[in-house]
Amino acid sequence: MDSLQSHRNEIIGISVALAAIGVGSAYYFYLSNKSESKLKSCLDPETFKEFKLVKRTELSHNVAKFRFALPSSDSVLGLPIGQHISCRGKDANGEDVMKAYTPTTLDSDVGYFELVIKMYPQGRMSHHFREMREGDYLSVKGPKGRFKYQPGQVRAFGMLAGGTGITPMFQVARAILENPSDKTKVQLIYANVTYDDILLKEELDNFPHSFPDQFSVYYVLNEPPEEWSGGVGFVSAKMIQDHCPEPASDIQILRCGPPPMNKAMAAHLEALGYTSEMQFQF
Template sequence: MDLEFLQSMDVQILVGVGVAVLAILVAAAYLFSSWKPKGCLDPENFRGFKLVKRQQLSHNVAKFTFELPTPTSVLGLPIGQHISCRGKDSQGEEVIKPYTPTTLDSDVGHFELVIKMYPQGRMSHHFRELRVGDYLAVKGPKGRFRYQPGQVRAFGMIAGGSGITPMFQVARAILENPKDMTNVRLIYANVTYEDILLKEELDSLVAKYPGRFKVYYVLNQVCCLSHVAIS
């Protein structure tokens, strides 16, 4: 076996090793890009999440921030779906009600609920009593609707009062996805200007995505109907 043959064998081995390494790197990159962290929700059992911040937005509306197990954890809620929250009413009886977080899985480590608390609301009582450090029992995801990016050219929404939260979630998901060019139009009705939830956040989306997102605020005051359009 001469020297020239040995050198050619070495080259072939090196090329083979290089191709194998390249294949491994490509496969690893694909797996990493397609990998999604496991969500914290359980569709069958309630799990407790710690309240770490409570911000009063108005006399009957508050934003509740709940901590996930780690700073990189995600809730794991598909766009357009909701969670079930369990608590106790003023009589100590168990009550379960659906809510939609205003955060997405891109907001890692926590999730937020914007809650309007009604005087006679059974679950409203539970949220009024929640203090930082308490735990909220949550189960999910729930719901049949799942938004698919790019399925329509324009997405129309109509919401009233606290019903804005699922619309806000979907609007954020559409607008913040660089691959989704869907336009969003939202009609949002309330009794008074002070009743408008997430107005600052909605106006911020309008400013950040001009032309793609428009909100039409409708107010009902003393039998008079007025509206303000944001373009």
């Protein structure tokens, strides 16, 4: 009797073990397939692909947000954090023109990607976006760029952005803040001419409210409105001292803006003791 019971227990044990192996294997293949699907990018670094404009939202007289559909509702663009895409279009003379842009979306935004574009009067690619209507297609290839963000690669980022240079900063900051395990701090200085030139202000203002210990933003304007509490003029070395992490081996200062600003920021950072290893220019 005891032998029979022992034999039954052994069979039950083997069955449970096999079931566990089956469940474990199924789960492993599920994770593998899920991981593999995440690696499938819609982008091609060598060949332009066409993406349909499905929504255009005017943000100001010369700024609009463009939403482009990906091939399927569960597709991802496949753009590493901190990199950009090349967009091709036609200028006012009908000639091909190409320019780099950084989406404000991440691969957590499935099925689409978005670009926030400031359209300058004389800009060749600006003309193309100004003429784009819902249903039109944009030629895109990528990813491009030298910067690839990995969670926790530094203790803190200082960010110096000017005008449309905010887009790569926004992408990196959003990736950090939306990752609960990433405790990297972000201190942003964002410079513009007027208040109306500030891009993504609502989103940027929400970050300190949601992540008060991890994100701060300091706005600087050349032509501020009355009752302005931010910085005035150009970004100075004192502003960097007050609103960016101090020089250290575990911090990095990212900068992206018009060439004169980039040149001035490089001089300020060098004078303040930031080494070349502590800096990156998009």
